[in-house]
Amino acid sequence: MQSHWNLNYVILMALMGIQVMAQNTSIPAVPTFNDFMRFSCSELNIQRIDPLVTPDLVPSPHLHQFVGGNALASRMDPSMNISDKATCTTCTFSEDFSNYWTAVLFFHHRNGSFHRVPLMANLGLEKQRGGMTVYYTAPYDKKTKVTAFKPGFRMLIGDPAYREPSPNTGEYKSIAFRCFTEPWGPAPPASEIGGVWDTRHFPDKPCPYGLRVNNFFPTCWDGVNVDSPDHKSHVAYPSNGTFETQWECPSTHPVKVPQVLYETIWNTSAFNDQSMWPTDGSQPFVFSMDDSTGYGWHGDYLFGWKNDALQRAMDNFCGTDCPVLQTQSVEKANECAKSPIVNEPIDGWLESLPGYTPVTF
Numbered sequence: 001m002q003s004h005w006n007l008n009y010v011i012l013m014a015l016m017g018i019q020v021m022a023q024n025t026s027i028p029a030v031p032t033f034n035d036f037m038r039f040s041c042s043e044l045n046i047q048r049i050d051p052l053v054t055p056d057l058v059p060s061p062h063l064h065q066f067v068g069g070n071a072l073a074s075r076m077d078p079s080m081n082i083s084d085k086a087t088c089t090t091c092t093f094s095e096d097f098s099n100y101w102t103a104v105l106f107f108h109h110r111n112g113s114f115h116r117v118p119l120m121a122n123l124g125l126e127k128q129r130g131g132m133t134v135y136y137t138a139p140y141d142k143k144t145k146v147t148a149f150k151p152g153f154r155m156l157i158g159d160p161a162y163r164e165p166s167p168n169t170g171e172y173k174s175i176a177f178r179c180f181t182e183p184w185g186p187a188p189p190a191s192e193i194g195g196v197w198d199t200r201h202f203p204d205k206p207c208p209y210g211l212r213v214n215n216f217f218p219t220c221w222d223g224v225n226v227d228s229p230d231h232k233s234h235v236a237y238p239s240n241g242t243f244e245t246q247w248e249c250p251s252t253h254p255v256k257v258p259q260v261l262y263e264t265i266w267n268t269s270a271f272n273d274q275s276m277w278p279t280d281g282s283q284p285f286v287f288s289m290d291d292s293t294g295y296g297w298h299g300d301y302l303f304g305w306k307n308d309a310l311q312r313a314m315d316n317f318c319g320t321d322c323p324v325l326q327t328q329s330v331e332k333a334n335e336c337a338k339s340p341i342v343n344e345p346i347d348g349w350l351e352s353l354p355g356y357t358p359v360t361f
């Protein structure tokens with residue numbers, strides 16, 4: 001069973017000054033605040049481009065929300081030197097010019113209109129402007145080495161076409177939704193991500209304090225290809241164990257890479273009023289690719305760290321405080337933005353999802 005620590009529980013405890021005791025093993029029972037790099041990446045822009053899947057389609061079929069370096073373009077070939085091209089990043093680790101993007105969440109009113117759901121800053125990262133929280137984790141045993149991604153590397157988790165569970169078990173278990181029925185929770189100690197508190201699809205009830213999606217990328221790489229036709233086959237989930245334990249990689253993908261995690265949180269509170277919800281009792285949220293199940297959640301990763309910065313951080317088993325990396329203030333990160341290439345209304349009440357013809361009843 002693949003499960004992952006509920007990192008927000010760790011953050012909550014840290015903010016409350018409570019020490020979470022680790023067991024006497026080389027692997028923590030619960031990681032401490034500084035066992036993982038956790039940082040904010042504010043919004044860069046929200047638009048219909050897809051540099052990974054449909055670089056030649058502008059606009060792309062559905063809307064994405066982008067964070068990271070301002071080298072973002074509709075086409076970003078692996079030969080592009082991203083850190084050379086970028087002049088700023090919305091992430092607080094200022095050598096990280098990677099781009100991270102996901103699907104966009106909308107509320108579907110019972111009257112047929114759609115409204116984009118605002119993103120919410122994460123716990124302890126309140127000053128970020130939209131965007132997401134990104135994690136990179138080196139092995140918790142503080143011994144096992146991982147190989148940082150190479151220039152040109154990119155990968156994809158999930159599939160916008162899914163309307164039922166992913167056929168890839170590793171992938172299925174690596175995406176989880178948590179409905180916040182209390183501030184940042186439920187987050188009891190044993191509330192690992194993907195456990196009983198979570199669903200793999202949209203929750204079927206209001207989430208008065210927000211909705212969170214976590215997606216954990218694979219931690220094994222074929223060691224050769226920076227991409228593959230489906231943007232997935234060059235990476236793999238562990239063949240045994242999980243990232244939290246001593247995971248093993250399949251022989252086809254023998255190289256251990258850092259655990260990349262996106263944490264995306266929406267402030268759903270403006271949509272709690274069930275008089276706006278569908279009359280048939282179904283849940284009202286829909287992703288930008290017209291997915292009302294949630295199974296189509298997907299995240300895209302395009303590596304863009306400057307030189308060996310990420311390898312340095314991983315070799316030092318860096319946590320959120322990482323002296324071997326350069327950082328910038330959240331205010332400075334918030335100043336980085338990039339005008340969209342595709343301009344169309346995405347906010348306010350819309351008759352249809354961007355890119356889709358109006359739904360007729």
Ligand SMILES: *[C@@H]1O[C@H](CO)[C@@H](O)[C@H](O)[C@H]1NC(C)=O
Nearest residue numbers: 021022023024025026027028
């Ligand atoms: C932790 O484990 C080591 C090695 O087994 C042992 O020597 C040490 O006494 C243990 N410490 C505690 C606090 O149990």
Ligand SMILES: *[C@@H]1O[C@H](CO)[C@@H](O)[C@H](O)[C@H]1NC(C)=O
Nearest residue numbers: 081082083084085151306307
């Ligand atoms: C990319 O650009 C950076 C910054 O100019 C430079 O240090 C680095 O060597 C370049 N990388 C490659 C692979 O050319």
Ligand SMILES: *[C@@H]1O[C@H](CO)[C@@H](O)[C@H](O)[C@H]1NC(C)=O
Nearest residue numbers: 109110111112113114349351
């Ligand atoms: C649906 O309701 C919203 C909020 O009251 C309103 O702004 C919008 O115009 C309505 N849409 C339609 C098609 O009536």
Ligand SMILES: *[C@@H]1O[C@H](CO)[C@@H](O)[C@H](O)[C@H]1NC(C)=O
Nearest residue numbers: 239240241242245246247248
């Ligand atoms: C999986 O890992 C566990 C724990 O390390 C080990 O006991 C088991 O033999 C491994 N299974 C396989 C198939 O390698």
Ligand SMILES: *[C@@H]1O[C@H](CO)[C@@H](O)[C@H](O)[C@H]1NC(C)=O
Nearest residue numbers: 119120121267268269270271
């Ligand atoms: C969530 O949105 C509501 C308005 O709907 C706002 O009052 C509240 O401050 C927001 N909460 C956070 C944590 O951003």
